[in-house]
Amino acid sequence: MKFRARSAVIGLACIAYAAIVGSVLPASAETTKERILKEGRIVIGIHNRAPWGYKKEGTGELLGWHPDLLRAAFADLGVKQVDFEVTEFGALIPGLMAGRFDAVASGLSITPQRCQQVAFGAPDLRSDDAAIVLAGNPKAIHSYAxxxxxxxxxxxxxxxxxxxxxxxxxxxxENRILQFPDVETNLAALRAGRIDAAVFSSPTVIGLLAGNKSPDLERASPFTTSEKSISYIAIAFRKDDGDLRDLYNQGLAKVMSNGTIATIMAKYGFGPTENVPPGLTTSQLCGATN
Incomplete structure (x- = not known):
């Protein structure tokens, strides 16, 4: 009898302990994807640069290739509010890792090195190197050669x-290459005669020269490069948010298949040369590290 009574007491004590522990232990942490779907809101880091993502002068409206693409990709996924935070280009990935943004979208090229840090979405744009020169291209610069x-x-x-x-x-x-912290100082050096060509990605050059805002400058055409200069652009997510990246890829696939992406490309001056080849994957570009 004493044994049974003692067993009963121990059993009740275990039940009580389990109840107490269960009440104080936190529930499993909410994932970024779960929070975004619950709130219907995602925060994206950009660096305020046309054509990638920028605030329109006068109105403050957020425009750009990636803002438009993200809004379209997430629209049918229940994420109606896509907010953007502006930071310096070099602070995008650190800000992502620190939790300031849910993703970054500012013309990031997929490289094996970056693939070690972040989880890239599917490639959305092809990019090559392009040069801006003074009007008339006085030094006849048409290639790295x-x-x-x-x-x-x-x-x-x-x-x-x-x-x-x-x-x-x-x-x-290397002693004939000057490196600048931003586009403005690069172009200022070109205008001042300190350099003869300012080289950027081709989509950046398209954005900078759109609307004939700089009649004293022009794109060096052609500007021949090797295949190694070609890169592909994508949205970047944290490594731990692979499920969010996969959700975005679903939306992006729909945008690509229904013709929406062609409309957005035309809006920002992109043509067939900026199309991503069919079948090209992030894993191929990362070397299977993503």
Whole structure:
């Protein structure tokens, strides 16, 4: 009898303990995807640069390739509010990792190095290197080879951008490459005669020269590069948010198949050369690390 009574007491104590522990232990953490679907809101980091994502002067309206693409991709997924936070380009991935944004969308090229840090969505745009020169292209610059073989030419590129490595790989001496923190200082150096060509991604050049806002400048056409200079652009998510990335990819696939993406491309001056080849995947571009 004593044994049975003791067993009963122990059993009741265990039940009580389990109830107490169950009441204090937190429920499983809500994922980013679950929060976004519940709130119908996602926050995207951009760096205020046409054509990627920028605030329209005068109205403050958020425009750009990626804002339009994201709104279209998430519209049928129940995410009606797509908010954007502006930061410097170099702060995009650190801000994503710190939880400031749910994703970043500002012309990020898919590279194996970045694939170690973030989970890229499907590629949405093809990009090559392009050069802006003074009107009339006085130094007749039409390739990295021209920049390499003409000792009196100097090029400018964005600090940390792909174009720096591409130029060096094609023979442009490092001592004839100036690196700038932003587009404005790069173009100012071109206008001041400090450099002879400002090199960016082709979509960036399209955005900068749209609407003939800079009649003193022009795109060097053609500007021949190697296949290694071609890159592909995508939205970046945290590695832990692979399910959110997959959800976005579902929406993007629909946007690509129903013709919406062609409309958005035309709006920002993109043509067939900016199309992503059918069947090209993020895994292929990352080297299967994504």
């Amino acid at each position: 021209d920049l390499a073989r003409k000792p009196d030419t100097i090029m400018g590129g964005g600090r940390g951008s792909n174009v720096i490595g591409n130029a060096i790989a094609e023979g442009v001496p």
